[in-house]
Amino acid sequence: MTLFTRASCHLCEDMWQHLQEIQTERKFELVQVDVDSEPELQQRFGSLIPVLLGDDCIICNYFLDPVALEQYLAGVV
Numbered sequence: 001m002t003l004f005t006r007a008s009c010h011l012c013e014d015m016w017q018h019l020q021e022i023q024t025e026r027k028f029e030l031v032q033v034d035v036d037s038e039p040e041l042q043q044r045f046g047s048l049i050p051v052l053l054g055d056d057c058i059i060c061n062y063f064l065d066p067v068a069l070e071q072y073l074a075g076v077v
Contacts, residue, residue: 001028001059001072004035004051011062012050018064019052026073 003019005012019030035041035049045051051061052069060068 001030001054003032004045004049006034006036006049015050015064
């Protein structure tokens with residue numbers, strides 16, 4: 001999964017921390033990408049951050065949605 005964030009974003013920091021905590025129980029790959037690193041990312045996700053993306057599909061944004069994350073990890077979505 002990819003977490004799109006930007007510097008000085010407290011919601012981004014919160015979601016990253018929650019995802020790292022969940023990783024201790026559920027093993028999954030997680031990469032953090034700064035939306036401001038590329039104009040295309042900034043245009044696509046800039047107003048939605050943080051955005052958790054899996055298989056090019058938005059799992060959740062602004063706040064971590066544990067139900068949506070669990071559905072994604074279980075392969076339901």
